[in-house]
Amino acid sequence: MNAVIVAVVIMLVLSLLRINVVFSLIIGALVGGLTAGLSITETIDAFTEGLGAGAAIALSYGLLGGFAIAISKTGIPELFVAAILKLVKREGDSQKTGLVKVLVFLLLLVMAIFSQNVIPIHIAFIPLLVPPILKILNMLQVDRRLIACILAFGLITPYMFLPFGFGAIYQQILATQIGLSGLEVKLTDIPKAMAIPALGMLFGLIMAFILFRKHRKYKQATSEIQVSEVHVKTSNVVFTMLALIAALFVQIETGAMIAGALAGISVLYVTGALKWREADQLLTEGMRMMAFVGFVMITANGFAAVITATGDVENLVNASASLLKGNVSVAVLIMLFVGLFVTLGIGSSFATIPIIAAIFVPLGLELGLSPLAIIALIGTAGALGDAGSPASDTTLGPTAGLNVDGQHNHIWDTCVPTFVCYNIPLILFGWIAVVFVL
Numbered sequence: 001m002n003a004v005i006v007a008v009v010i011m012l013v014l015s016l017l018r019i020n021v022v023f024s025l026i027i028g029a030l031v032g033g034l035t036a037g038l039s040i041t042e043t044i045d046a047f048t049e050g051l052g053a054g055a056a057i058a059l060s061y062g063l064l065g066g067f068a069i070a071i072s073k074t075g076i077p078e079l080f081v082a083a084i085l086k087l088v089k090r091e092g093d094s095q096k097t098g099l100v101k102v103l104v105f106l107l108l109l110v111m112a113i114f115s116q117n118v119i120p121i122h123i124a125f126i127p128l129l130v131p132p133i134l135k136i137l138n139m140l141q142v143d144r145r146l147i148a149c150i151l152a153f154g155l156i157t158p159y160m161f162l163p164f165g166f167g168a169i170y171q172q173i174l175a176t177q178i179g180l181s182g183l184e185v186k187l188t189d190i191p192k193a194m195a196i197p198a199l200g201m202l203f204g205l206i207m208a209f210i211l212f213r214k215h216r217k218y219k220q221a222t223s224e225i226q227v228s229e230v231h232v233k234t235s236n237v238v239f240t241m242l243a244l245i246a247a248l249f250v251q252i253e254t255g256a257m258i259a260g261a262l263a264g265i266s267v268l269y270v271t272g273a274l275k276w277r278e279a280d281q282l283l284t285e286g287m288r289m290m291a292f293v294g295f296v297m298i299t300a301n302g303f304a305a306v307i308t309a310t311g312d313v314e315n316l317v318n319a320s321a322s323l324l325k326g327n328v329s330v331a332v333l334i335m336l337f338v339g340l341f342v343t344l345g346i347g348s349s350f351a352t353i354p355i356i357a358a359i360f361v362p363l364g365l366e367l368g369l370s371p372l373a374i375i376a377l378i379g380t381a382g383a384l385g386d387a388g389s390p391a392s393d394t395t396l397g398p399t400a401g402l403n404v405d406g407q408h409n410h411i412w413d414t415c416v417p418t419f420v421c422y423n424i425p426l427i428l429f430g431w432i433a434v435v436f437v438l
Contacts, residue, residue, distance in 0.1 A: 002319070003312040007032025008345040011303070011390070015411050021390045025299045028345070029306040036310030043306055050305025051298050056258065057393075058294030061123075062287040063261035065400075067247065068127035069286030070265060070274045074236045101140055104133060105150060112154020117165040123155065123397030124257060127286070130401030134218075141215035144402045145417040149208035151398040152387045152418040153201055159349075160383050161191055161198040173353050174379050181361035185371055193375035196437060197383070200429025204422040212417065218407050239273035292410075293396040297347075300391035304346035308355070316341075328367050332377060332434045335360055336427050339381025347391030352382045373438040380430030388419025 011028030015021055026047075033043030108129070115125050130147075137144065159167040171190045178185050243264040251260025265283070268274035274282070316338055335356075343352045357378055364374040386394045395414045402408040 002316045003032045003036035003310040004307055004316050004341060004345065006035045007303070007307060007310075008341050011345065015390045015415070018409075018411065021410065022295050022299045025296070025303045025391060029303045032310060033306045036312050038306075038309065042309070046306045046309040047302040050302040052301075054294075054298035054301035056256075057297045060257035060261065061293045061297070061400075062291065063258055063265070064124045064286075065127050065288075065291075066283035066286035067243075067261045067264045067268075068131075069282050070268050070279070071128060071240055071243070073278070073282055074240045074268075074273050097140065100136070101142065104136060104140075104142075108133075108147065109150050109154050112151050113158050116155060116158035117162050117167055122166065122257075123393050123400075124251075124260075126151065126397045126401040130398075131404045134402070134405065135220070138218045138220045141217055143212040143214065143216040144218070144408050145216075145413050146208055146212035147402060148395075148398040148408075148414040149205065149212070149418055149421050151401075152394050152422060153205045153208075155394045155397070156349075156383060156386050156422065157198055157201040160201070160379065161194050163187065163191060170350055170353075170382075171379075173350060174357075174375065174382070177354050177357035178361055178375065178378060181358045183361050183365065183371060183374060185375055189372060190375055190379065193372045193433070193438060194379050196433035197376060197380045197426060197430045200425040200427075201422060203429065204425040207425065208417070208421040211421065219405070235271075236273050239268065239271040242271070243267040243273070293393070293400050296391055296396055297393065300347040303391065304348070304351060307342070307345055328369070329431075329435050331363070331367055332369075333427075333431055335363070335377060336381050336384060336430055339378075340384040340423060340427070343382065343385030343392075344389045345385075345391075347386075347389045347393070349382045349386045352385075353378065356381055369434065370438055373434045376430060376433045376438055380426060380433070384423055384426055384430070387422035388415050390415050394418070 007028045010031050011024045014024035014027060029047050030040070030043055033046065034040065038046070111125050111129060115122055130151075137147065158165070159170040161167065163171050171187060174190060175185050175187050246267045247260040247264030250263035251257055254260070265274070269276070269279065339352060339356055342355055343349055346352065360378050360381065361374060364377055369377065386392050389395060390411060395410070395418060399408060399410040399414045402414070403410070408414070
């Protein structure tokens with residue numbers, strides 16, 4: 001058995017059985033390494049060496065969690081929620097309730113899209129925006145699985161299709177790796193090639209609205225906001241806006257989420273919007289909220305290091321190619337599934353591209369695929385699995401925001417719904433694009 005398949009399958013099965021994701025990643029990595037012929041010492045060494053790559057991301061998310069909790073204590077999120085609750089609490093006004101739902105869905109979708117391209121802060125907005133909105137979602141009995149799918153769409157589709165922000169990074173990696181593998185392509189061709197796969201993501205979003213349209217009841221927190229009791233100092237509003245602007249500006253200038261979070265927290269400290277005697281407890285609470293995300297990201301990097309050390313990604317593709325005998329339709333389908341397996345395991349579409357491009361480009365040329373078709377093949381194969389992977393920040397981010405009250409399961413309420421809604425359409429639309437259109 002191929003070590004990549006073994007490692008990913010074990011990790012996914014254990015996760016589906018509600019075994020902790022961190023533990024599942026470790027076990028999957030160990031079994032994968034041993035399957036590939038590595039000794040237990042070599043496997044552990046590879047895993048340990050890979051852990052360091054996730055440390056910066058984990059610290060970033062921890063600080064962002066602290067920043068989010070600090071902002072929540074200024075009263076601004078409650079003020080925002082209270083304004084919407086005035087609309088929700090009007091009994092018998094179903095039209096008004098429907099309007100509130102649409103506004104909340106649009107707000108989350110637009111923020112997720114902006115976080116990839118216009119304001120490149122990635123999942124940093126989720127712990128700031130989602131927890132306060134949970135009170136509204138609970139009252140409207142909105143299925144949180146739908147919210148997870150809305151956020152996943154906004155976090156994935158823009159970098160696949162739009163050449164801005166994280167999209168510029170993803171498409172630059174795609175063009176560079178294809179070029180290094182023997183096929184020069186233009187950056188301007190990538191959005192054209194990825195248009196049909198992006199339509200697959202849109203189809204998946206529509207499917208999510210259909211699958212999770214029914215009401216789902218959640219326990220409302222005892223500290224439900226009373227509209228008449230919300231009072232926020234004007235100074236706190238001003239200082240919080242300054243903190244958000246500082247965090248955004250520093251992050252964009254430095255390219256580091258750690259620096260951005262520190263800048264935002266510092267503004268809250270200096271201005272007094274964050275009380276000194278409460279600061280330590282609040283920041284610790286926020287870091288605790290994002291600790292799970294951090295541990296998974298660190299462990300996922302160890303898992304990815306073991307997968308790379310086995311060398312079985314190339315073996316997996318070569319073995320598949322030897323069975324194809326020139327059948328383009330089947331070959332493309334298998335390569336898409338290979339991309340899905342790799343990304344499900346390592347949790348990063350950006351890291352998947354260099355792993356698969358060196359093999360997919362010559363194989364695609366041998367099959368007679370056009371340059372646009374090869375771009376669509378590798379771009380789609382890389383994006384596959386970002387939705388649904390237990391180790392992806394596309395799933396970890398929504399879970400961190402939706403599970404603050406312990407009523408949203410990472411695997412069954414985020415990973416499985418996003419996997420079904422996006423990976424299945426993405427395979428279908430990607431396959432159609434490569435085989436029949438491009």
